Amino acid sequence: MPELPEVETIRRDLAAHLVGRVIDSVQLSREDILLETAGDDIVESLQGLTVTEVRRRGKNLIIDFEVQFALLVNLGMTGQLFVCGAQDELAEHTHMVAELSGGGRFVFRDVRRFGHIELVGADRVGESVTLRNVGVDAMSEGFTPEYLAEVLEGRTAILKSALLDQSRLAGLGNIYVCEALFRAGVHPEARCCDVTIDEIQRLHQAIREVLEESIAAEGTTISDYVTGRRVPGSFQERLEVYGREDEICRRSGCEASIMRIVQSNRSTFYCPGCQRGTRQQE
DNA sequence: CGGACAACCTGGTTGC
């Protein structure tokens, strides 16, 4: 679920509701959600610490504490991280609950448990298992058309796969890759090395725009995703290709039906009318 | 290097 816009939305909520708060106590109901971290360690280390900042890199959250620690969170497919009232009922699959001094709770919940939490010293954030292979963030200043060109240059790999590779460009997942390729009018099966300069420019702009618009809509809720205040996002109403197989393309003047194909075992949605590109001309 | 695929999990939907 959570791609860059969803994680950014959660980050903003947590920044607003968690920064300055003190962790009173931590309850961990299962340890297998921890990465490179011992259960006792996290419970003992976090107690009494104040949250100073909440950052994001790609689809990962970094929660910084006043004293030497950072909590790194990847939400996987169904992970949720939110702040709620101290009396709110804890849903099934809640794995970690931090009681906040002055009331309220900070909760990690994850049905499928693909998500994980890692506790590291503040000086070890970059070398952490969670972040060490995370590349340039798609909303950062480092993500320029030139950088995108560099990522794609000379590679025979399939474009969609390359855009999903978090070690190069961090933040895109299956939904926004499909949406960005549609907006740019580029075919998902194109080879990286065949993408033209013009297409790279359009793709760069499309990626930025779709991410910005989704952040403004607080993300896409299809099943599990909720914001850091536990409400759904609304960008699902504005998806143009994702999940729209056999429906008519929304671009005016185009009457093609959206197609679904499988690439690397995952669904890709695109419009055969709008996204022609190299592959189609072969 | 890259691509195909399985694995990690649970739950919802589909089809027989």
Next chain:
DNA sequence: TGCAACCAGGTTGTCC
């Protein structure tokens, strides 16, 4: 109604 098969937004590792 029951049950099996399949599907899902992510990441990692293996094998070829």
